[in-house]
Amino acid sequence: MIPTTDVVIIGAGPVGLFAIFECGMMRMKCHVVDTLDMVGGQCSALYPEKPIYDIPAYPKITAQQLINNLKEQASPFKPVYHLGSQVIALQPVEGGRWSVVLSNGTIIHGKVIIIAAGVGAFGPNRPPLANLEEYEGKTVFYYIKAREEFRDKRVVIAGGGDSAVDWAISLAEVASKVMIIHRRPKFRAAPESEARLHALAQQGIIDLIIPYQLDRLEGENGILENVIVKTLEGEEKKLEADYLLPFFGLSMNLGPIVQWGLNLERNHIAVDPSSCATNISGIFAIGDIATYPHKLKLILSGFAEAAQTAHAARALIHPGEIWHFEYSTTQGVSSLL
Incomplete structure:
Protein backbone atom coordinates (compact mmCIF):
# COMPACT_ATOMS: atom_id res chain seq x y z
CA MET A 1 0.00 0.00 0.00
CA ILE A 2 1.36 3.41 -0.99
CA PRO A 3 1.75 5.71 2.06
CA THR A 4 -0.14 9.00 1.84
CA THR A 5 0.75 12.18 3.69
CA ASP A 6 -0.08 15.86 3.68
CA VAL A 7 3.41 17.11 2.85
CA VAL A 8 6.52 15.57 1.34
CA ILE A 9 9.63 17.56 2.25
CA ILE A 10 12.64 17.01 0.02
CA GLY A 11 15.73 17.78 2.08
CA ALA A 12 16.43 17.18 5.78
CA GLY A 13 18.76 20.11 6.41
CA PRO A 14 18.00 22.78 9.01
CA VAL A 15 15.30 24.46 6.91
CA GLY A 16 13.65 21.17 6.00
CA LEU A 17 13.61 20.13 9.68
CA PHE A 18 12.02 23.41 10.74
CA ALA A 19 9.43 23.00 7.99
CA ILE A 20 8.32 19.79 9.75
CA PHE A 21 7.65 21.79 12.90
CA GLU A 22 5.81 24.58 11.08
CA CYS A 23 3.67 22.09 9.17
CA GLY A 24 2.98 20.26 12.42
CA MET A 25 1.79 23.46 14.02
CA MET A 26 -0.72 23.67 11.14
CA ARG A 27 -1.82 20.06 11.76
CA MET A 28 -0.12 18.67 8.65
CA LYS A 29 1.81 15.40 8.63
CA CYS A 30 5.15 15.12 6.83
CA HIS A 31 7.34 12.56 5.11
CA VAL A 32 10.93 13.73 4.65
CA VAL A 33 13.40 12.52 1.99
CA ASP A 34 17.15 13.10 1.90
CA THR A 35 20.01 11.60 -0.11
CA LEU A 36 22.25 11.54 2.97
CA ASP A 37 21.91 8.71 5.47
CA MET A 38 21.40 11.21 8.29
CA VAL A 39 19.46 14.40 8.87
CA GLY A 40 21.24 17.74 8.96
CA GLY A 41 22.35 18.37 5.38
CA GLN A 42 25.57 20.34 5.07
CA CYS A 43 25.50 21.23 8.77
CA SER A 44 26.02 17.59 9.75
CA ALA A 45 27.95 16.37 6.70
CA LEU A 46 30.43 19.22 6.25
CA TYR A 47 30.91 21.23 9.43
CA PRO A 48 29.17 19.74 12.49
CA GLU A 49 31.57 21.43 14.92
CA LYS A 50 31.58 24.81 13.20
CA PRO A 51 30.02 27.55 15.35
CA ILE A 52 27.05 29.53 14.01
CA TYR A 53 26.49 33.01 15.41
CA ASP A 54 23.31 34.31 13.74
CA ILE A 55 20.65 31.95 15.12
CA PRO A 56 18.23 34.02 17.25
CA ALA A 57 18.60 33.48 21.01
CA TYR A 58 21.84 31.52 20.50
CA PRO A 59 24.90 33.78 20.66
CA LYS A 60 26.88 30.73 19.56
CA ILE A 61 25.79 27.21 18.63
CA THR A 62 27.55 24.48 16.68
CA ALA A 63 25.97 23.27 13.46
CA GLN A 64 25.32 19.80 14.91
CA GLN A 65 23.78 21.20 18.08
CA LEU A 66 21.43 23.24 15.91
CA ILE A 67 20.42 20.13 13.96
CA ASN A 68 19.89 18.14 17.16
CA ASN A 69 17.63 20.88 18.53
CA LEU A 70 15.64 21.15 15.30
CA LYS A 71 15.11 17.40 15.14
CA GLU A 72 13.94 17.36 18.75
CA GLN A 73 11.63 20.30 18.07
CA ALA A 74 10.06 18.45 15.13
CA SER A 75 9.82 15.05 16.85
CA PRO A 76 6.41 15.56 18.56
CA PHE A 77 4.82 15.64 15.10
CA LYS A 78 6.21 12.18 14.25
CA PRO A 79 7.73 12.82 10.81
CA VAL A 80 8.57 9.80 8.67
CA TYR A 81 12.15 9.96 7.37
CA HIS A 82 13.35 8.34 4.14
CA LEU A 83 17.13 8.75 4.38
CA GLY A 84 19.82 7.59 1.99
CA SER A 85 17.42 7.91 -0.92
CA GLN A 86 16.83 10.40 -3.73
CA VAL A 87 13.60 11.59 -5.32
CA ILE A 88 13.92 10.45 -8.93
CA ALA A 89 10.43 11.27 -10.20
CA LEU A 90 7.57 13.57 -9.29
CA GLN A 91 4.21 13.15 -11.02
CA PRO A 92 0.66 14.42 -10.43
CA VAL A 93 -1.95 11.75 -9.69
CA GLU A 94 -5.71 11.75 -9.19
CA GLY A 95 -7.18 13.59 -6.25
CA GLY A 96 -4.82 16.54 -6.43
CA ARG A 97 -1.89 14.55 -5.08
CA TRP A 98 1.70 14.05 -6.12
CA SER A 99 3.38 10.71 -6.59
CA VAL A 100 6.93 10.88 -5.27
CA VAL A 101 9.17 8.06 -6.48
CA LEU A 102 12.39 7.36 -4.57
CA SER A 103 15.58 5.73 -5.81
CA ASN A 104 15.04 2.77 -3.46
CA GLY A 105 11.69 2.00 -5.08
CA THR A 106 9.50 3.58 -2.40
CA ILE A 107 6.52 5.61 -3.61
CA ILE A 108 4.84 8.28 -1.46
CA HIS A 109 1.66 10.20 -2.25
CA GLY A 110 1.57 13.74 -0.91
CA LYS A 111 -0.79 16.67 -1.33
CA VAL A 112 1.99 19.25 -1.24
CA ILE A 113 5.72 19.13 -2.04
CA ILE A 114 8.22 21.36 -0.23
CA ILE A 115 11.68 21.36 -1.78
CA ALA A 116 14.26 22.24 0.89
CA ALA A 117 17.19 20.63 -0.89
CA GLY A 118 19.77 23.30 -0.10
CA VAL A 119 22.22 23.38 -3.00
CA GLY A 120 20.99 20.02 -4.25
CA ALA A 121 23.37 17.08 -4.28
CA PHE A 122 26.82 18.30 -3.40
CA GLY A 123 30.41 17.18 -3.44
CA PRO A 124 33.81 18.81 -3.00
CA ASN A 125 35.75 20.56 -5.73
CA GLY A 249 33.92 24.89 -2.27
CA LEU A 250 31.28 22.47 -3.44
CA SER A 251 30.19 21.27 -6.84
CA MET A 252 26.40 21.47 -6.93
CA ASN A 253 23.96 19.32 -8.86
CA LEU A 254 20.17 19.67 -8.78
CA GLY A 255 19.81 16.17 -10.20
CA PRO A 256 16.26 15.15 -11.26
CA ILE A 257 14.84 18.49 -10.02
CA VAL A 258 15.81 20.08 -13.36
CA GLN A 259 13.32 17.77 -15.12
CA TRP A 260 10.26 18.77 -13.10
CA GLY A 261 9.28 21.84 -15.14
CA LEU A 262 10.11 24.37 -12.45
CA ASN A 263 11.30 27.87 -13.29
CA LEU A 264 15.05 27.78 -12.69
CA GLU A 265 17.45 30.70 -12.37
CA ARG A 266 21.13 29.75 -12.24
CA ASN A 267 20.47 26.37 -10.63
CA HIS A 268 17.99 27.85 -8.15
CA ILE A 269 14.20 27.60 -8.11
CA ALA A 270 12.35 30.88 -8.61
CA VAL A 271 9.53 31.36 -6.08
CA ASP A 272 6.94 33.91 -5.01
CA PRO A 273 8.54 35.58 -1.95
CA SER A 274 5.17 35.93 -0.20
CA SER A 275 4.52 32.17 -0.12
CA CYS A 276 7.59 30.43 -1.62
CA ALA A 277 5.27 28.90 -4.21
CA THR A 278 6.88 27.80 -7.46
CA ASN A 279 5.32 28.10 -10.91
CA ILE A 280 3.64 24.71 -10.35
CA SER A 281 0.69 24.63 -7.97
CA GLY A 282 1.34 22.45 -4.94
CA ILE A 283 5.14 22.68 -5.12
CA PHE A 284 7.06 25.07 -2.90
CA ALA A 285 10.79 25.73 -2.48
CA ILE A 286 12.53 27.11 0.59
CA GLY A 287 16.06 27.62 1.86
CA ASP A 288 19.18 28.00 -0.28
CA ILE A 289 17.60 26.38 -3.34
CA ALA A 290 14.89 29.07 -3.54
CA THR A 291 15.50 32.46 -5.14
CA TYR A 292 13.60 35.74 -5.35
CA PRO A 293 14.60 39.43 -5.46
CA HIS A 294 16.86 40.45 -2.55
CA LYS A 295 17.06 36.87 -1.24
CA LEU A 296 19.44 36.41 1.71
CA LYS A 297 21.04 32.97 1.90
CA LEU A 298 20.83 32.60 5.65
CA ILE A 299 19.45 29.78 7.77
CA LEU A 300 17.20 32.24 9.58
CA SER A 301 15.76 33.38 6.23
CA GLY A 302 14.96 29.76 5.46
CA PHE A 303 13.18 29.43 8.81
CA ALA A 304 10.88 32.34 7.91
CA GLU A 305 10.27 30.79 4.48
CA ALA A 306 9.27 27.52 6.15
CA ALA A 307 6.61 29.34 8.18
CA GLN A 308 5.25 31.16 5.12
CA THR A 309 5.11 27.94 3.14
CA ALA A 310 3.30 26.00 5.87
CA HIS A 311 0.50 28.57 5.90
CA ALA A 312 0.26 28.61 2.10
CA ALA A 313 0.35 24.79 1.95
CA ARG A 314 -2.52 24.42 4.40
CA ALA A 315 -4.75 26.51 2.15
CA LEU A 316 -4.13 23.99 -0.65
CA ILE A 317 -4.55 20.91 1.52
CA HIS A 318 -7.74 22.18 3.18
CA PRO A 319 -9.29 24.55 0.62
CA GLY A 320 -12.10 26.73 1.97
CA GLU A 321 -11.37 25.81 5.57
CA ILE A 322 -11.01 28.78 7.88
CA TRP A 323 -7.85 28.55 9.99
CA HIS A 324 -7.60 30.74 13.06
CA PHE A 325 -3.92 31.57 13.44
CA GLU A 326 -2.57 31.45 16.99
CA TYR A 327 0.90 32.05 18.36
CA SER A 328 2.73 29.02 19.70
CA THR A 329 2.67 30.54 23.20
CA THR A 330 -1.14 30.46 23.06
CA GLN A 331 -1.64 27.28 21.06
CA GLY A 332 1.13 25.14 22.48
CA VAL A 333 2.27 21.91 20.84
CA SER A 334 0.55 19.18 22.87
CA SER A 335 -2.88 20.41 21.75
CA LEU A 336 -1.96 19.62 18.14
CA LEU A 337 -0.84 16.02 18.66
Whole structure:
Protein backbone atom coordinates (compact mmCIF):
# COMPACT_ATOMS: atom_id res chain seq x y z
CA MET A 1 0.00 0.00 0.00
CA ILE A 2 1.36 3.41 -0.99
CA PRO A 3 1.75 5.71 2.06
CA THR A 4 -0.14 9.00 1.84
CA THR A 5 0.75 12.18 3.69
CA ASP A 6 -0.08 15.86 3.68
CA VAL A 7 3.41 17.11 2.85
CA VAL A 8 6.52 15.57 1.34
CA ILE A 9 9.63 17.56 2.25
CA ILE A 10 12.64 17.01 0.02
CA GLY A 11 15.73 17.78 2.08
CA ALA A 12 16.43 17.18 5.78
CA GLY A 13 18.76 20.11 6.41
CA PRO A 14 18.00 22.78 9.01
CA VAL A 15 15.30 24.46 6.91
CA GLY A 16 13.65 21.17 6.00
CA LEU A 17 13.61 20.13 9.68
CA PHE A 18 12.02 23.41 10.74
CA ALA A 19 9.43 23.00 7.99
CA ILE A 20 8.32 19.79 9.75
CA PHE A 21 7.65 21.79 12.90
CA GLU A 22 5.81 24.58 11.08
CA CYS A 23 3.67 22.09 9.17
CA GLY A 24 2.98 20.26 12.42
CA MET A 25 1.79 23.46 14.02
CA MET A 26 -0.72 23.67 11.14
CA ARG A 27 -1.82 20.06 11.76
CA MET A 28 -0.12 18.67 8.65
CA LYS A 29 1.81 15.40 8.63
CA CYS A 30 5.15 15.12 6.83
CA HIS A 31 7.34 12.56 5.11
CA VAL A 32 10.93 13.73 4.65
CA VAL A 33 13.40 12.52 1.99
CA ASP A 34 17.15 13.10 1.90
CA THR A 35 20.01 11.60 -0.11
CA LEU A 36 22.25 11.54 2.97
CA ASP A 37 21.91 8.71 5.47
CA MET A 38 21.40 11.21 8.29
CA VAL A 39 19.46 14.40 8.87
CA GLY A 40 21.24 17.74 8.96
CA GLY A 41 22.35 18.37 5.38
CA GLN A 42 25.57 20.34 5.07
CA CYS A 43 25.50 21.23 8.77
CA SER A 44 26.02 17.59 9.75
CA ALA A 45 27.95 16.37 6.70
CA LEU A 46 30.43 19.22 6.25
CA TYR A 47 30.91 21.23 9.43
CA PRO A 48 29.17 19.74 12.49
CA GLU A 49 31.57 21.43 14.92
CA LYS A 50 31.58 24.81 13.20
CA PRO A 51 30.02 27.55 15.35
CA ILE A 52 27.05 29.53 14.01
CA TYR A 53 26.49 33.01 15.41
CA ASP A 54 23.31 34.31 13.74
CA ILE A 55 20.65 31.95 15.12
CA PRO A 56 18.23 34.02 17.25
CA ALA A 57 18.60 33.48 21.01
CA TYR A 58 21.84 31.52 20.50
CA PRO A 59 24.90 33.78 20.66
CA LYS A 60 26.88 30.73 19.56
CA ILE A 61 25.79 27.21 18.63
CA THR A 62 27.55 24.48 16.68
CA ALA A 63 25.97 23.27 13.46
CA GLN A 64 25.32 19.80 14.91
CA GLN A 65 23.78 21.20 18.08
CA LEU A 66 21.43 23.24 15.91
CA ILE A 67 20.42 20.13 13.96
CA ASN A 68 19.89 18.14 17.16
CA ASN A 69 17.63 20.88 18.53
CA LEU A 70 15.64 21.15 15.30
CA LYS A 71 15.11 17.40 15.14
CA GLU A 72 13.94 17.36 18.75
CA GLN A 73 11.63 20.30 18.07
CA ALA A 74 10.06 18.45 15.13
CA SER A 75 9.82 15.05 16.85
CA PRO A 76 6.41 15.56 18.56
CA PHE A 77 4.82 15.64 15.10
CA LYS A 78 6.21 12.18 14.25
CA PRO A 79 7.73 12.82 10.81
CA VAL A 80 8.57 9.80 8.67
CA TYR A 81 12.15 9.96 7.37
CA HIS A 82 13.35 8.34 4.14
CA LEU A 83 17.13 8.75 4.38
CA GLY A 84 19.82 7.59 1.99
CA SER A 85 17.42 7.91 -0.92
CA GLN A 86 16.83 10.40 -3.73
CA VAL A 87 13.60 11.59 -5.32
CA ILE A 88 13.92 10.45 -8.93
CA ALA A 89 10.43 11.27 -10.20
CA LEU A 90 7.57 13.57 -9.29
CA GLN A 91 4.21 13.15 -11.02
CA PRO A 92 0.66 14.42 -10.43
CA VAL A 93 -1.95 11.75 -9.69
CA GLU A 94 -5.71 11.75 -9.19
CA GLY A 95 -7.18 13.59 -6.25
CA GLY A 96 -4.82 16.54 -6.43
CA ARG A 97 -1.89 14.55 -5.08
CA TRP A 98 1.70 14.05 -6.12
CA SER A 99 3.38 10.71 -6.59
CA VAL A 100 6.93 10.88 -5.27
CA VAL A 101 9.17 8.06 -6.48
CA LEU A 102 12.39 7.36 -4.57
CA SER A 103 15.58 5.73 -5.81
CA ASN A 104 15.04 2.77 -3.46
CA GLY A 105 11.69 2.00 -5.08
CA THR A 106 9.50 3.58 -2.40
CA ILE A 107 6.52 5.61 -3.61
CA ILE A 108 4.84 8.28 -1.46
CA HIS A 109 1.66 10.20 -2.25
CA GLY A 110 1.57 13.74 -0.91
CA LYS A 111 -0.79 16.67 -1.33
CA VAL A 112 1.99 19.25 -1.24
CA ILE A 113 5.72 19.13 -2.04
CA ILE A 114 8.22 21.36 -0.23
CA ILE A 115 11.68 21.36 -1.78
CA ALA A 116 14.26 22.24 0.89
CA ALA A 117 17.19 20.63 -0.89
CA GLY A 118 19.77 23.30 -0.10
CA VAL A 119 22.22 23.38 -3.00
CA GLY A 120 20.99 20.02 -4.25
CA ALA A 121 23.37 17.08 -4.28
CA PHE A 122 26.82 18.30 -3.40
CA GLY A 123 30.41 17.18 -3.44
CA PRO A 124 33.81 18.81 -3.00
CA ASN A 125 35.75 20.56 -5.73
CA ARG A 126 38.86 18.39 -5.81
CA PRO A 127 42.27 19.92 -6.60
CA PRO A 128 43.95 18.54 -9.76
CA LEU A 129 46.77 16.67 -8.02
CA ALA A 130 48.40 13.46 -9.24
CA ASN A 131 47.53 10.37 -7.18
CA LEU A 132 45.18 12.38 -4.98
CA GLU A 133 42.83 9.42 -4.56
CA GLU A 134 45.56 7.49 -2.72
CA TYR A 135 45.40 10.02 0.12
CA GLU A 136 41.68 10.79 0.19
CA GLY A 137 39.99 9.52 3.30
CA LYS A 138 43.32 8.85 4.99
CA THR A 139 45.29 12.10 5.17
CA VAL A 140 43.39 14.31 2.73
CA PHE A 141 39.90 15.38 3.79
CA TYR A 142 37.33 17.78 2.34
CA TYR A 143 35.15 17.88 5.44
CA ILE A 144 35.87 17.99 9.17
CA LYS A 145 33.59 16.14 11.55
CA ALA A 146 35.73 16.22 14.69
CA ARG A 147 38.62 18.61 15.09
CA GLU A 148 40.10 16.39 17.82
CA GLU A 149 41.36 14.14 15.02
CA PHE A 150 43.88 16.88 14.23
CA ARG A 151 45.17 17.47 17.74
CA ASP A 152 48.97 17.85 17.80
CA LYS A 153 49.13 17.33 14.01
CA ARG A 154 50.62 19.46 11.23
CA VAL A 155 47.75 20.64 9.07
CA VAL A 156 47.85 22.31 5.66
CA ILE A 157 44.66 24.07 4.57
CA ALA A 158 44.22 25.15 0.95
CA GLY A 159 41.64 27.79 0.01
CA GLY A 160 40.66 31.37 0.61
CA GLY A 161 36.96 31.29 1.52
CA ASP A 162 35.05 31.16 4.78
CA SER A 163 35.56 27.43 5.33
CA ALA A 164 39.34 27.64 4.90
CA VAL A 165 39.69 30.68 7.14
CA ASP A 166 37.26 29.54 9.83
CA TRP A 167 38.82 26.08 10.10
CA ALA A 168 42.33 27.52 10.18
CA ILE A 169 41.30 29.63 13.17
CA SER A 170 39.56 26.73 14.88
CA LEU A 171 42.25 24.10 14.27
CA ALA A 172 44.94 26.48 15.53
CA GLU A 173 43.58 25.72 18.99
CA VAL A 174 44.37 22.00 18.75
CA ALA A 175 46.89 21.33 15.96
CA SER A 176 50.62 21.59 16.49
CA LYS A 177 50.92 23.65 13.32
CA VAL A 178 48.43 25.17 10.89
CA MET A 179 49.46 26.41 7.43
CA ILE A 180 47.01 28.02 5.03
CA ILE A 181 47.79 28.22 1.31
CA HIS A 182 46.27 30.93 -0.85
CA ARG A 183 47.20 32.38 -4.20
CA ARG A 184 46.81 36.00 -3.08
CA PRO A 185 46.89 38.04 0.15
CA LYS A 186 43.18 38.90 0.06
CA PHE A 187 40.83 36.20 1.36
CA ARG A 188 37.14 35.75 0.48
CA ALA A 189 36.01 35.38 4.08
CA ALA A 190 34.01 37.49 6.49
CA PRO A 191 36.04 40.61 7.41
CA GLU A 192 36.11 39.74 11.10
CA SER A 193 37.34 36.22 10.38
CA GLU A 194 40.04 37.49 8.03
CA ALA A 195 41.17 39.97 10.67
CA ARG A 196 41.44 37.16 13.25
CA LEU A 197 43.41 35.05 10.77
CA HIS A 198 45.96 37.81 10.18
CA ALA A 199 46.21 38.48 13.91
CA LEU A 200 47.02 34.82 14.57
CA ALA A 201 49.55 34.91 11.75
CA GLN A 202 51.27 37.93 13.28
CA GLN A 203 51.46 36.02 16.57
CA GLY A 204 53.10 33.09 14.76
CA ILE A 205 50.20 30.76 15.53
CA ILE A 206 49.20 30.28 11.88
CA ASP A 207 51.52 30.30 8.86
CA LEU A 208 50.20 32.11 5.78
CA ILE A 209 51.70 30.50 2.66
CA ILE A 210 51.07 33.29 0.13
CA PRO A 211 51.08 33.52 -2.88
CA TYR A 212 51.30 29.78 -3.47
CA GLN A 213 49.18 27.03 -4.99
CA LEU A 214 49.10 23.26 -4.52
CA ASP A 215 51.49 21.43 -6.83
CA ARG A 216 51.89 17.82 -5.62
CA LEU A 217 51.86 15.50 -2.61
CA GLU A 218 54.63 13.32 -1.20
CA GLY A 219 54.08 10.26 0.94
CA GLU A 220 53.54 6.50 0.87
CA ASN A 221 50.43 4.29 1.07
CA GLY A 222 48.15 7.29 1.50
CA ILE A 223 50.12 8.66 4.46
CA LEU A 224 51.04 12.25 3.72
CA GLU A 225 54.55 13.50 4.43
CA ASN A 226 54.92 16.72 2.44
CA VAL A 227 52.74 19.15 0.52
CA ILE A 228 54.64 20.82 -2.31
CA VAL A 229 53.43 24.27 -3.33
CA LYS A 230 54.53 26.66 -6.06
CA THR A 231 54.14 30.30 -7.00
CA LEU A 232 52.99 31.28 -10.48
CA GLU A 233 56.66 31.98 -11.23
CA GLY A 234 57.57 28.40 -10.34
CA GLU A 235 59.16 29.04 -6.94
CA GLU A 236 58.71 25.84 -4.93
CA LYS A 237 58.25 25.27 -1.23
CA LYS A 238 57.98 22.02 0.75
CA LEU A 239 55.57 21.91 3.71
CA GLU A 240 55.92 19.03 6.14
CA ALA A 241 52.38 17.93 6.93
CA ASP A 242 50.26 15.18 8.42
CA TYR A 243 47.02 16.30 6.77
CA LEU A 244 45.86 18.33 3.80
CA LEU A 245 42.43 19.96 3.88
CA PRO A 246 41.47 21.40 0.46
CA PHE A 247 38.54 23.79 0.87
CA PHE A 248 37.68 24.89 -2.65
CA GLY A 249 33.92 24.89 -2.27
CA LEU A 250 31.28 22.47 -3.44
CA SER A 251 30.19 21.27 -6.84
CA MET A 252 26.40 21.47 -6.93
CA ASN A 253 23.96 19.32 -8.86
CA LEU A 254 20.17 19.67 -8.78
CA GLY A 255 19.81 16.17 -10.20
CA PRO A 256 16.26 15.15 -11.26
CA ILE A 257 14.84 18.49 -10.02
CA VAL A 258 15.81 20.08 -13.36
CA GLN A 259 13.32 17.77 -15.12
CA TRP A 260 10.26 18.77 -13.10
CA GLY A 261 9.28 21.84 -15.14
CA LEU A 262 10.11 24.37 -12.45
CA ASN A 263 11.30 27.87 -13.29
CA LEU A 264 15.05 27.78 -12.69
CA GLU A 265 17.45 30.70 -12.37
CA ARG A 266 21.13 29.75 -12.24
CA ASN A 267 20.47 26.37 -10.63
CA HIS A 268 17.99 27.85 -8.15
CA ILE A 269 14.20 27.60 -8.11
CA ALA A 270 12.35 30.88 -8.61
CA VAL A 271 9.53 31.36 -6.08
CA ASP A 272 6.94 33.91 -5.01
CA PRO A 273 8.54 35.58 -1.95
CA SER A 274 5.17 35.93 -0.20
CA SER A 275 4.52 32.17 -0.12
CA CYS A 276 7.59 30.43 -1.62
CA ALA A 277 5.27 28.90 -4.21
CA THR A 278 6.88 27.80 -7.46
CA ASN A 279 5.32 28.10 -10.91
CA ILE A 280 3.64 24.71 -10.35
CA SER A 281 0.69 24.63 -7.97
CA GLY A 282 1.34 22.45 -4.94
CA ILE A 283 5.14 22.68 -5.12
CA PHE A 284 7.06 25.07 -2.90
CA ALA A 285 10.79 25.73 -2.48
CA ILE A 286 12.53 27.11 0.59
CA GLY A 287 16.06 27.62 1.86
CA ASP A 288 19.18 28.00 -0.28
CA ILE A 289 17.60 26.38 -3.34
CA ALA A 290 14.89 29.07 -3.54
CA THR A 291 15.50 32.46 -5.14
CA TYR A 292 13.60 35.74 -5.35
CA PRO A 293 14.60 39.43 -5.46
CA HIS A 294 16.86 40.45 -2.55
CA LYS A 295 17.06 36.87 -1.24
CA LEU A 296 19.44 36.41 1.71
CA LYS A 297 21.04 32.97 1.90
CA LEU A 298 20.83 32.60 5.65
CA ILE A 299 19.45 29.78 7.77
CA LEU A 300 17.20 32.24 9.58
CA SER A 301 15.76 33.38 6.23
CA GLY A 302 14.96 29.76 5.46
CA PHE A 303 13.18 29.43 8.81
CA ALA A 304 10.88 32.34 7.91
CA GLU A 305 10.27 30.79 4.48
CA ALA A 306 9.27 27.52 6.15
CA ALA A 307 6.61 29.34 8.18
CA GLN A 308 5.25 31.16 5.12
CA THR A 309 5.11 27.94 3.14
CA ALA A 310 3.30 26.00 5.87
CA HIS A 311 0.50 28.57 5.90
CA ALA A 312 0.26 28.61 2.10
CA ALA A 313 0.35 24.79 1.95
CA ARG A 314 -2.52 24.42 4.40
CA ALA A 315 -4.75 26.51 2.15
CA LEU A 316 -4.13 23.99 -0.65
CA ILE A 317 -4.55 20.91 1.52
CA HIS A 318 -7.74 22.18 3.18
CA PRO A 319 -9.29 24.55 0.62
CA GLY A 320 -12.10 26.73 1.97
CA GLU A 321 -11.37 25.81 5.57
CA ILE A 322 -11.01 28.78 7.88
CA TRP A 323 -7.85 28.55 9.99
CA HIS A 324 -7.60 30.74 13.06
CA PHE A 325 -3.92 31.57 13.44
CA GLU A 326 -2.57 31.45 16.99
CA TYR A 327 0.90 32.05 18.36
CA SER A 328 2.73 29.02 19.70
CA THR A 329 2.67 30.54 23.20
CA THR A 330 -1.14 30.46 23.06
CA GLN A 331 -1.64 27.28 21.06
CA GLY A 332 1.13 25.14 22.48
CA VAL A 333 2.27 21.91 20.84
CA SER A 334 0.55 19.18 22.87
CA SER A 335 -2.88 20.41 21.75
CA LEU A 336 -1.96 19.62 18.14
CA LEU A 337 -0.84 16.02 18.66
